[in-house]
Amino acid sequence: MSTQSSLVVAEEIAKVAKAAFESSQLVAPSERVRALNEIRKELESRRTTILAANREDLATAQIEVDAGRMSSSLIARLDLGRGDKWESMLKGVSDVAELPDPTGAVAYATELDDGLDLYRVSCPIGVLLVIFEARPEVVVNIAALAIKSGNAAILKGGKESNRTAKLLAEAISAGLAKTALPGTYIQTIETRDEVSSLLALDQYIDLVIPRGSKELVKNIQHNTRIPVMGHADGLCSIYLDETADLEKAKRVVVDAKIDYPSACNAVETLIVHESLLNTVWPEVARDLLAANVKLLCDPPTFNAISSLPNPPKNVQALVQPSEPSSYDIEHLSLTLSVIALPSLQSAIKFINLHGSGHTDAIITETDFAAATFCRGVASSSTFVNASTRFADGFRYGFGTEVGISTGRIHARGPVGLEGLVIYKYMMRSKDQKGHIVGEFGTGKKQYKHTRIHATSVPF
Amino acid sequence: MSTQSSLVVAEEIAKVAKAAFESSQLVAPSERVRALNEIRKELESRRTTILAANREDLATAQIEVDAGRMSSSLIARLDLGRGDKWESMLKGVSDVAELPDPTGAVAYATELDDGLDLYRVSCPIGVLLVIFEARPEVVVNIAALAIKSGNAAILKGGKESNRTAKLLAEAISAGLAKTALPGTYIQTIETRDEVSSLLALDQYIDLVIPRGSKELVKNIQHNTRIPVMGHADGLCSIYLDETADLEKAKRVVVDAKIDYPSACNAVETLIVHESLLNTVWPEVARDLLAANVKLLCDPPTFNAISSLPNPPKNVQALVQPSEPSSYDIEHLSLTLSVIALPSLQSAIKFINLHGSGHTDAIITETDFAAATFCRGVASSSTFVNASTRFADGFRYGFGTEVGISTGRIHARGPVGLEGLVIYKYMMRSKDQKGHIVGEFGTGKKQYKHTRIHATSVPF
Numbered sequence: 001m002s003t004q005s006s007l008v009v010a011e012e013i014a015k016v017a018k019a020a021f022e023s024s025q026l027v028a029p030s031e032r033v034r035a036l037n038e039i040r041k042e043l044e045s046r047r048t049t050i051l052a053a054n055r056e057d058l059a060t061a062q063i064e065v066d067a068g069r070m071s072s073s074l075i076a077r078l079d080l081g082r083g084d085k086w087e088s089m090l091k092g093v094s095d096v097a098e099l100p101d102p103t104g105a106v107a108y109a110t111e112l113d114d115g116l117d118l119y120r121v122s123c124p125i126g127v128l129l130v131i132f133e134a135r136p137e138v139v140v141n142i143a144a145l146a147i148k149s150g151n152a153a154i155l156k157g158g159k160e161s162n163r164t165a166k167l168l169a170e171a172i173s174a175g176l177a178k179t180a181l182p183g184t185y186i187q188t189i190e191t192r193d194e195v196s197s198l199l200a201l202d203q204y205i206d207l208v209i210p211r212g213s214k215e216l217v218k219n220i221q222h223n224t225r226i227p228v229m230g231h232a233d234g235l236c237s238i239y240l241d242e243t244a245d246l247e248k249a250k251r252v253v254v255d256a257k258i259d260y261p262s263a264c265n266a267v268e269t270l271i272v273h274e275s276l277l278n279t280v281w282p283e284v285a286r287d288l289l290a291a292n293v294k295l296l297c298d299p300p301t302f303n304a305i306s307s308l309p310n311p312p313k314n315v316q317a318l319v320q321p322s323e324p325s326s327y328d329i330e331h332l333s334l335t336l337s338v339i340a341l342p343s344l345q346s347a348i349k350f351i352n353l354h355g356s357g358h359t360d361a362i363i364t365e366t367d368f369a370a371a372t373f374c375r376g377v378a379s380s381s382t383f384v385n386a387s388t389r390f391a392d393g394f395r396y397g398f399g400t401e402v403g404i405s406t407g408r409i410h411a412r413g414p415v416g417l418e419g420l421v422i423y424k425y426m427m428r429s430k431d432q433k434g435h436i437v438g439e440f441g442t443g444k445k446q447y448k449h450t451r452i453h454a455t456s457v458p459f
Numbered sequence: 460m461s462t463q464s465s466l467v468v469a470e471e472i473a474k475v476a477k478a479a480f481e482s483s484q485l486v487a488p489s490e491r492v493r494a495l496n497e498i499r500k501e502l503e504s505r506r507t508t509i510l511a512a513n514r515e516d517l518a519t520a521q522i523e524v525d526a527g528r529m530s531s532s533l534i535a536r537l538d539l540g541r542g543d544k545w546e547s548m549l550k551g552v553s554d555v556a557e558l559p560d561p562t563g564a565v566a567y568a569t570e571l572d573d574g575l576d577l578y579r580v581s582c583p584i585g586v587l588l589v590i591f592e593a594r595p596e597v598v599v600n601i602a603a604l605a606i607k608s609g610n611a612a613i614l615k616g617g618k619e620s621n622r623t624a625k626l627l628a629e630a631i632s633a634g635l636a637k638t639a640l641p642g643t644y645i646q647t648i649e650t651r652d653e654v655s656s657l658l659a660l661d662q663y664i665d666l667v668i669p670r671g672s673k674e675l676v677k678n679i680q681h682n683t684r685i686p687v688m689g690h691a692d693g694l695c696s697i698y699l700d701e702t703a704d705l706e707k708a709k710r711v712v713v714d715a716k717i718d719y720p721s722a723c724n725a726v727e728t729l730i731v732h733e734s735l736l737n738t739v740w741p742e743v744a745r746d747l748l749a750a751n752v753k754l755l756c757d758p759p760t761f762n763a764i765s766s767l768p769n770p771p772k773n774v775q776a777l778v779q780p781s782e783p784s785s786y787d788i789e790h791l792s793l794t795l796s797v798i799a800l801p802s803l804q805s806a807i808k809f810i811n812l813h814g815s816g817h818t819d820a821i822i823t824e825t826d827f828a829a830a831t832f833c834r835g836v837a838s839s840s841t842f843v844n845a846s847t848r849f850a851d852g853f854r855y856g857f858g859t860e861v862g863i864s865t866g867r868i869h870a871r872g873p874v875g876l877e878g879l880v881i882y883k884y885m886m887r888s889k890d891q892k893g894h895i896v897g898e899f900g901t902g903k904k905q906y907k908h909t910r911i912h913a914t915s916v917p918f
Contacts, residue, residue, distance in 0.1 A: 022811050025834050110856045116845060118855060125867050126837065206867040227686060227868050248893030255895035352481050363893070367918045374885045374916075375484050378585065384887040384918075386575060386894040395896070396577060396884070397569045397908035408584050408665040409686050410869040413884045425855070425872045426833045428843040434707030434822070435845040436714030437854070449856035457833075459826045459843075 010197030013154060013187055014204035017127045020182040021152035025124075029101050031179045032147050036097035039147075039175030040090055043140065046171050047086065053163040054080040054136065061160050070160070077134040078161055089137040092400070096144040099399050102417045103150045109452035113445060115430040119457050122421045124150035126206035129198055131220060133212035136161035139168045142209075143186045145402055147176075149420035154205070155188045156195050158212075166190075199224035207420075211403055214330065229419065231406040233356035234264025235330045236388040239347040239373065241364035242273040246280050248385050249363045250287045256361070256387040258291045262332045264404060265359050265391040269327055269337045271347045277304045277340055285338075289318055293334045296322035300340040327354045344369055348376040355379060357406040359391035359413075380406055380413035426457055469656030472613060472646055473663035476586045479641040480611035484583075488560050490638045491606050495556035498606075498634030499549055502599065505630050506545065512622040513539040513595065520619050529619070536593040537620055548596040551859070555603040558858050561876045562609045568911035572904060574889040578916050581880045583609035585665035588657055590679060592671035595620035598627045601668075602645045604861055606635075608879035613664070614647045615654050617671075625649075658683035666879075670862055673789065688878065690865040692815035693723025694789045695847040698730040698806040698832065700823035705739050707844050708822045709746045714846040715820070717750045721791045723863060724818050724850040728786055728796045730806045736763045736799055744797075748777050752793045755781035759799040786813045803828055807835040814838060816865040818850035818872075839865055839872035885916055 043050070061078055064070035080086055108120040128151050132138045139155055146153035157165040169188040176183050189195065198205060199220065208228045210220045217232040238256060240249050256267035272281045277300055285305045288295060289312040297305070297319060305311070305319055326337040327350075341347050351360050361383035362373040374382040381391045391414060393401025398416030405411050411419035429435035439445050502509070520537055523529035539545055567579040587610050591597045598614055605612035616624040628647040635642050648654065657664060658679065667687045669679045676691040697715060699708050715726035731740045736759055744764045747754060748771040756764070756778060764770070764778055785796040786809075800806050810819050820842035821832040833841040840850045850873060852860025857875030864870050870878035888894040898904050 022808070022835070022837060025837070026831060112849070112854060112856070116849075123834075221684070225680070225684070227866075229868075245893070247891075248888075251895050252893045255897045259895070259897050349481070370887060371916075371918050372485060374918075375582075376481070378481060378484070379883070381884040381886065383885075385890070386886055386888040387896050389896040390571070390575075390886060390894070391884075395571060395899075395906060397571070397906065407686075409688075409881055412881055422868055422871055424838070425840040425850075426842075427840065427845055427849060428829060429707075429845040431844070432706075434704070434711045435849070436710050436718070437846050437848040438714045438718050440854075447854060447856065457830075459830050459833075 006191065006193035007197040010194045011201060013189060013194070014127070014198055014201045016184045017152045017154050017187060018204045020184040021124070021127050024150065024152065024181055024185060027180045029103060029150065031181055032150060033097050035147050035176050035179045035181050036093050036144055038178045039140075039143070039172050040093045042171040042175045043090060043093070043168070046167065050164060050167045050171070051081050051086070053167050054078075057136070057161050057163045074134055074160060078136065080136055080164060085137060089140050092141055093144045096148045096400055099148060099417060102148070102421045104456055106454045106456055107423065109454040111450040111452055112427075112447050113435065114448075116427065116435045117430075117452060118425060118427045119454065120423050120425055121457055123424050125420060125422050126151060127204055128153040128207050128209060128420070129156075129205045129226070130154070130209045131156045131195060131212070131216065132210070133158040133216060134160055136164040136168060138211065139165050139188065140172070143172050145400060145417060145420060146186065147181070149417050151420055152185050153187070154198065155186065156190070157188070159190070162190055196223070199226065202226045209403060227410070229405050229407060229411060229415065230403050231264065231356065231358060233330050233406070234266070234358045234404070235269070235328070235354065235356040236265060236267050236359045237269040237271055237351050237355055238267050238361045238363065238388065239271040239344075239351070240273055240276055240280060240284070241344060241362055241366070241369045241373075242275045243365040243369065244273070244276060244280055244363040245365055246283055249280050249284050252361065252363060252385065252387050253284050254287050254291055256389055257288065257293055257336055258334065259387070259389050261334050263389065265388050266332070267336065267361075267388050268329065268331050269339070269354065271350060272301055272338065272340045273347070274300065274340050274342050277301065281305075282308055286312055288336065289314055291334075293318065293336055295319045296326045296335065296337045298322050298339045301338045330356070344372055348373060351377050351379070358404065359383065359388045361386060361388050428459060465650065465652035466656040469653045470660060472648060472653070473586070473657055473660045475643045476611045476613050476646060477663045479643040480583070480585050483609065483611065483640055483644060486639045488562060488609065490640055491609060492556050494606050494635050494638045494640050495552050495603055497637045498599075498602070498631050499552045501630040501634045502549060502552070502627070505626065509623060509626045509630070510540050510545070512626050513537075516595070516620050516622045533593055533619060537595065539595055539623060544596060548599050551600055552603045555607045555859055558607060558876060561607070561880045563915055565913045565915055566882065568913040570909040570911055571886075571906050572894065573907075575886065575894045576889075576911060577884060577886045578913065579882050579884055580916055582883050584879060584881050585610060586663055587612040587666050587668060587879070588615075588664045588685070589613070589668045589670070590615045590654060590675065591669070592617040592675060593619055595623040595627060597670065598624050598647065599631070602631050604859060604876060604879060605645065606640075608876050610879055611644050612646070613657065614645065615649070616647070618649070621649055655682070658685065661685045668862060686869070688864050688866060688870060688874065689862050690723065690815065690817060692789050692865070693725070693817045693863070694728070694787070694813065694815040695724060695726050695818045696728040696730055696810050696814055697726050697820045697822065697847065698803075698810070699732055699735055699739060699743070700803060700821055700825070700828045700832075701732040701734045702824040702828065703732070703735060703739055703822040704824055705742055708739050708743050711820065711822060711844065711846050712743050713746050713750055715848055716747065716752055716795055717793065718846070718848050720793050722848065724847050725791070726795065726847050727788065727790050728798070728813065730809060731760055731797065731799045732806070733759065733799050733801050736760065740764075741767050745771055747795065748773055750793075752777065752795055754778045755785045755794065755796045757781050757798045760797045789815070803831055807832060810836050810838070817863065818842065818847045820845060820847050887918060
């Protein structure tokens with residue numbers, strides 16, 4: 001498909017999405033819950049066909065993996081029949097259906113004058129463009145979140161899962177068709193050309209959510225003026241304060257590194273207060289080495305372990321000198337960069353400079369250091385004596401997760417459904433003659449601004 | 460100054476701003492209130508000098524106006540000695556100082572496990588770049604808002620007010636110098652070259668707020684990847700529903716058009732339900748013509764007034780046929796585009812297509828039409844039987860206004876101080892051994908997610 005024709009196709013898709021969003025605003029929110037239940041039923045009844053298509057996608061991917069053109073880790077992510085993945089996907093739809101409606105809630109209401117009431121009401125954002133890789137069940141997850149929050153969505157998955165995604169999308173459309181919502185509420189696209197074209201259509205698309213590799217996210221961030229919610233990097237650090245408790249340090253650092261090394265909330269850099277070089281640090285290093293973690297160390301932390309009495313056997317293989325660039329790398333593996341710094345202040349500066357604003361933790365026994373670290377580190381999540389791995393929407397109690405945002409506006413950190421809504425103001429005059437501003441001012445009527453206790457709009 | 464050297468200067472300014480922001484995070488919020496009080500004192504003690512510089516700016520501007528190179532309306536906006544402008548500016552600083560602190564507030568807190576508490580805490584965004592035109596007092600307004608909300612800011616005013624703005628900025632720095640906040644918390648720049656360079660520095664600048672002409676805002680929106688908060692257009696509409704009350708229609712439409720025609724919340728398009736063409740519409744038109752409003756009408760609305768019995772004298776001069784483009788124009792003057800449409804649905808579609816997402820109103824006597832309009836129109840403010848001119852932060856009761864946003868994320872409509880803050884998560888383990896995720900899962904610990912009632916972080 002030529003770029004010119006993909007532009008035409010993309011513009012049509014985007015226009016249709018905007019129209020679907022606008023008409024959906026006049027449909028009762030209960031229809032969105034009904035749509036999710038219908039989609040679940042459609043998925044259930046199509047299980048055999050969808051899993052057969054998924055096996056075809058897997059077979060094609062296996063050829064690519066065997067030929068060395070694709071990473072083998074992709075196979076696991078692609079496989080919808082693996083373990084309880086299918087059931088989890090269905091349960092996810094029901095779980096989202098049962099969450100409280102994030103729209104229509106009044107967060108602020110005030111009476112400006114007798115009979116003139118203002119409401120700030122939560123509402124959907126509009127049209128979402130969601131781009132992700134490999135895992136086909138994301139089509140269903142994201143569709144469920146978009147529908148629940150009242151947004152229209154255009155979804156683009158990885159080409160490896162195209163056969164599966166196509167059938168999942170058909171099930172979604174079939175579910176929508178049984179409700180008053182437009183069937184075009186959720187659309188799927190298949191080509192990168194279409195994505196490029198869509199990224200230019202800021203008059204129709206309100207938010208882009210990329211979920212995938214750093215390269216995917218960076219590429220999108222640099223090629224659109226549409227707001228992007230997500231994160232390219234998860235360069236998380238742990239700082240061992242001079243008052244760090246040894247047991248906490250060992251447990252938290254090891255957990256943050258080895259629990260799931262390829263996760264964005266795994267720790268990548270360990271900062272050691274200089275005073276701990278010959279006390280806490282060698283013990284933490286010993287546990288990390290026992291867990292087969294490779295350590296890239298600056299000279300002080302390197303020397304402190306090199307001279308260990310009874311060094312672990314694998315010291316020479318696993319401990320290596322760091323380079324200046326080591327502290328800007330998201331390893332996503334059993335590798336940890338280590339540096340010694342002289343103070344809490346220098347650790348905060350170091351994290352704000354080298355980190356990615358995702359999640360950073362301090363191990364300390366003082367409230368002062370905890371408070372200083374949590375306020376001074378500008379990241380979206382800052383922890384005290386807890387593993388960076390806790391940064392996650394489910395663990396935070398949001399019931400579901402749209403993604404993790406390292407941006408500075410709208411939504412930060414793990415983002416639940418509330419990241420997919422915004423608000424609008426509604427105002428109604430109940431006055432016999434309506435309300436005009438010309439009646440207010442010096443020597444005339446004054447604004448009352450009496451708070452109204454309302455949880456929804458009364459009309 | 461060459462673009463290359465302005466890039467170097469801009470990068471230094473941006474870096475300094477980021478450093479000022481980060482160090483300010485460790486300063487008690489009470490210092491921000493103290494800074495505002497000190498700034499007010501500095502301004503008071505420098506009144507004579509500042510107003511003298513302002514008269515120089517005015518004299519220079521007058522030459523430009525006389526030579527026809529500048530609009531005369533600029534003179535009024537530039538004049539800081541006019542009326543109670545100086546006093547209002549000072550009062551504004553005190554008013555902002557007295558507003559509640561928008562930072563440090565806990566909106567969500569939950570216990571994930573015994574001794575593991577999570578807090579969502581409001582915090583500043585970071586570094587703001589604020590670009591505005593002409594009115595020099597905006598330097599002080601914006602500096603006050605930025606300081607109150609804990610953000611560092613880089614301000615660029617119109618070149619016409621450079622002398623005044625320079626002295627205002629000196630007073631701000633002098634005020635800051637009396638506190639623990641960095642003197643570089645608020646910086647001002649003077650050239651467009653610097654602005655262009657700063658717009659590329661998304662690693663240091665977190666939010667751009669343009670306040671000024673549509674051209675200024677559009678130019679900025681199209682030349683940066685940094686999020687932009689504001690509005691380019693205020694293309695507001697009023698729809699006269701078939702149940703519209705004549706008195707309300709006349710009062711609201713006339714007020715929305717004539718109260719302050721150059722304001723962004725003035726009405727620009729009137730949509731008339733077809734059934735009102737020979738009843739309500741001619742009466743509304745009569746009042747608009749009496750107020751000297753020029754009407755650009757589609758054929759049905761044109762014909763309906765042309766055949767009026769006892770037509771107002773100025774009908775021929777003031778009533779003209781509209782063109783298709785008339786409905787995409789923000790007149791900002793005593794001109795109103797008028798169109799007849801057959802239904803509420805078509806009016807909603809028309810507004811979503813031609814409007815700018817600012818403020819739109821319906822005149823109706825039914826709750827159904829009110830509710831449908833307020834939900835169907837995707838604008839940031841939707842009103843029932845009230846003038847679009849009410850869309851304003853002071854009128855909404857926010858105490859102050861950062862601007863009006865027509866964006867779809869972060870903040871919409873009139874934006875108060877809360878538009879300058881976001882949130883971060885803080886989590887603390889009080890457990891003897893710290894908290895690790897490896898202890899949670901099937902057959903292990905489960906997350907509690909017990910809501911904590913906290914209004915601030917207890918450490």
